[in-house]
Amino acid sequence: MTPIAPPVLITGLVFEAAPAPADGGEYEPAVGTSREEKEILATLEDKAAAKTASDYQHIVWAYGILWALFAAYGLFLWRRSARLRADVDALRQELGRSGARGGPGA
Amino acid sequence: MSGAQQPITPIVLRSISQRFGRKVVLRGVDLELRARSITGLVGANGAGKTTLFLILAGLLQPDGGERRYGERVVADIDLELRARLAYVAHAPQLYPGLGARANLELFAELRHAAGLSSRPADDVLRGLGLPAEALDRPVSTFSRGMAQRVALARAVAGDPELLLLDEPFTALDARGRAQLAGALLAERDRGAAILLSSHDQGTLLRVCDRLVLLEAGAIVREVERGDDDPAGFAARASEVLGAVGPDDHAAA
Amino acid sequence: MLHLAPVRLLRQSLLLLRSELRQELRDLELVLTSTFFTLVVLGMFYLSFAALEKKHTMPAVPGLLWLTVAFVGTITLTRAFDREREADTLRALLAAPVERLAIYVAKAGSTLLVLLVCCALLVPGLASMFPAGQVFWDMPLETVALVVLGCLGYVAIGTLFAAGLAGGGGKNMLLAVILYPVTTPVLMFALVTTRALLDKNPNLPSYLGQMAALDVILLGLGALLFEPVLVGAAPARTAQAARQHARDRLRTTGREEPR
C-alpha cells in the first residue's frame, strides 16, 4: 500500500502545511517531481494495474470460451464420425452376410 | 403453342424413384397410362400409391426417373400440363364454407382466367347425381360421399386427358359407387386416361382395363383385360387383388 | 388458347383474392379473432404502461406497435393456413392450372388486409393511449404509409413460410420459431421509421423509401421462392434429360420440315 493518508485527498491543505519542518531536516523535497504528482501517478498506476489485471481476466475468459467452442464442435464432429464409421461397418457386415448367402456382394 | 394440340397421352413413367433418407417409397416404377383406358392401382396402405399420384399430378418431384406426357419428357408439370390433368385426392379438397356450385365455379373461373374452357358447374354436378337443392349448401354440411362427388365433378369439369383418382369410392354406398363407376366409364369413353386406386375390389374388377399391383414401392404384377377372355381377366385380377391381403381393406 | 402468363397471373390473383375475401366475409373468423387479440393486447399495454411519462412513451410506442403486428401476424398466418390444411385445399390449387404465384399473391393480400384492419384499431388505440402517439393523428398520411409498408414486408415473408409449413405437412409449432427471427429485419426497419415519425424527423420520406425498397426485395424473394419451396424443383439429372429431349425433338422436327 502506498501511504496515501486521508489528507492527500485535500491536497491543497496538506501542501500548504508542508514547508514547515525546516528545522528538523528530515524532510527533503524531491527535485523535479512534486509529491502531488508522485501520488497521483501512484494512484493512476494502481488503477492501470488493476485495469490490466481485469483486462487479462477478460481476455482469458474470451479466449477460453472461443477455444472451448471449437473444441466442443470438434468433439461433436468426432462423435459423428464414429457413428458414421459404425454405420459403415454395419453395412459391411450386412454385405458380407448377403455375400455368404450368394447375394450380389459375392 | 403447337404443343398444346398434341395429346398428353400416353403418360409413361420410367424408373421413378422416391425416398426419404433410407426409407424407400417408390423404387423404379415403370408405368404407362394410355388414353381411353382405366388403370387400377392396388396395394397395401403405405405401398406408395399416394406418392405416385402426387408425382403424376406434379405436386411432388421424384428423386429420379423420367416422366413423359405424350411426346414431352417433363421436368416440371407446368401450367399447360396441369390444365389437362385432374387429381382427386383422398381428401375432397373443397372449401368447406362454400357451396358445391361455388367451389366448382371458383375453379372454372380460374380456368377461364387462364384461357381454358370448363363445363358448366350445374351440368357436371347433376350428372354425378348431386340433388339440385344441395348445390348451394356449404360443403361442410355434406356427407363424405357427397363431398367426394363434388370433388370428382370439379375434376371432370375441365375435360382432363389424365384423371388421377386416389380412393374415390371411400365412404360411398353401393348406389353411389355405381354412379361414380358410370361416370368414370363415361370419362374413359370420352378419351381420358384414368388412374384409379381403391380398396373396392368389385368396382375395380368392373371398370378397370388393367390392374397394377404396387408392393413396397415397386410394381410387382400387372394384368390386362384382353378383348377375348373376360373370365380369364377376372381370375387373374382376383389373384392380384388377393395379394393385397384382406387386412388392408378393413384398414381403409 | 392459353392466355399470356402476366394476364393469367393478374386475373387468377384477383379471383383467388376475391374468393379468400368472400370466404372470410362468410364467418369473419380471421378478422374477428385477430382484432379481438389486438384489443386484448392493447388492453394489456394500457394496464402495463399507462403510467409512463411522455418522454418514456416516445421510445415505447414504436415497439408496442410492431410487437403487436408481429403477434397478430403470427396468429393470422397460422390460422389462415390451418384452414387450408384442414381441407387440404392448398393442394387442390397447386394441382390446378393456376399460376402458383397467384396463390402467393392472394394469400399475402388477404393476410395484409386482415393485418391492416387490426392496425386500424391498433394505431388509434396507441395514439389515444400515449401522448407520444399524438403524432399519428397529426401526420395521418405518413402513418398510413408506414403501417402499410411495414405490414406488407411482414406478410411478404410470413406467407412464404406459413405456406411452406402448411404444404409440407410440417409441424405448426415451427412456424413461430421461423417467423419471429425471419421477420425481425422488417420490423426493425419499421421501428426505426416509426421512431423517425414520432421525432418528426425530416428524413422520414427517405426512411419510408427504404422500407418500400425492402418490401420490394422481400416480395421478390417470396415470389421467387414460393414455387420451389411448395413443390420443389426437378433433380438436376431429370431437368437435364428433359432439356436434352426437347433439344432432340427440335432437331428432328427441324430436319423434317425442309423436306
Add this chain to the structure above:
Amino acid sequence: MKRKSEFVVPLLFLAAAPLVVYSVQRVFLHTPNERTMGTAFKIFFFHVPMGWLCMLMAVISGVAAYVQLRRRSRTASAVALAAAEVGFLGGLGVMLTGPIWGHATWGTPWTGDARQVTTALLWLVIAAYLLLRHFGQHASERLAAALAIFGAVNVPLIYYAVKLWKTTHPTTGVVAKLPPEMWATFWPGLSALLLVSFGLFAIRARQLVLAGELDDAYVRLEDSRA
C-alpha cells in the same frame, strides 16, 4: 479410392497450425495496447473475425441452399447445413466474447446497439434453420433452404442497420482506422480462424455427403435383396 477433398482438410489444418501460434504470439506479445480500450482490445483480434466468419458462413449457406432448392443437389444441401453449423459456432463466439469485451471496455456487457442486435438476429435465423433441419420432416428441408436464403439476405441488412442506427458501438470506422501494426496482427488471426473453420466445415460437409451415400448404399443393398 482417395478423393481430392481428403487431402484438403489436413492441408488446411497444417497451414493453420503455424498461423495460430504466430497470431497468438503476435496478439499477446507483440501488439501494443490500444490506448483507450486497454489490454482488453486483444479480444478484438478474434471477436471481429468470428463475426466475419458467421456472416461469411451465412452467405455460403444461403447460396448453397439456393442451389439445393433449384437443382435438388444433395451436395449443396450438405454444404448448406455444414456452413450453417460453422456459422452458428462463429455467431455464438461473437455473442459470447462481445459482452466480455463490452464489459472490459464500456463496463456493460450489452450495449444493445444495432450491430449487436443484428448479429444476434442473424444468429437466431441460423439457429432456426438448424432447428428446422433437425426437427422438420423431409418436406420442410425446402423450407429450411428458404430460411437459409433469408439468413444470407440478412447479412447486408446487418451492415445497413449500423448506418441506420448510429450508436456507441465501434462502427466499421474503428477497424479501418487501426494502425498498421494492428492490421499486421489482425490478418494472421483472421486467416488462422478461417483456415480452421473451413477445415471443420469441410469435415462436416463430407460427413453429411457420406451419410447420404451410406443411405444410398443401404437402399441398394435392400434393392438387391428384394
